[in-house]
Amino acid sequence: xxxxxxxxxxxxxxxxxxxxxxxxxxxxxxxxxxxxxxxxxxxxxxxxxxxxxxxxxxxxxxxxxxxxxxxxxxxxxxxxxxxxxxxxxxxxxxxxxxxxxxxxx
Numbered sequence: 001x002x003x004x005x006x007x008x009x010x011x012x013x014x015x016x017x018x019x020x021x022x023x024x025x026x027x028x029x030x031x032x033x034x035x036x037x038x039x040x041x042x043x044x045x046x047x048x049x050x051x052x053x054x055x056x057x058x059x060x061x062x063x064x065x066x067x068x069x070x071x072x073x074x075x076x077x078x079x080x081x082x083x084x085x086x087x088x089x090x091x092x093x094x095x096x097x098x099x100x101x102x103x104x105x
Contacts (some may be wrong), residue, residue: 013067020072033062043078 008027016022025033037060044053
């Protein structure tokens with residue numbers, strides 16, 4: 001697996017919408033935001049209900065909460081599925097999924 005190459009000269013992150021202060025960052029600006037490290041579990045989108053396509057890793061980066069917080073916006077954003085809108089797995093379907101048996105392949 002190869003890490004992607006980011007062309008930083010034209011890269012921008014723009015946050016607008018339900019925020020008090022819309023904001024745009026360049027790559028260096030995002031790198032200046034607080035960084036955190038979390039132990040997380042990843043699951044392949046093609047994984048079936050009893051699938052084994054899961055793994056765990058340490059994720060390091062800028063959290064979405066930090067980005068939204070920097071715009072004086074909402075730090076907690078509901079997913080469309082949790083709100084009953086659009087595609088996705090809602091809470092009722094999530095409760096029906098079996099617990100993963102092979103988290104560390």
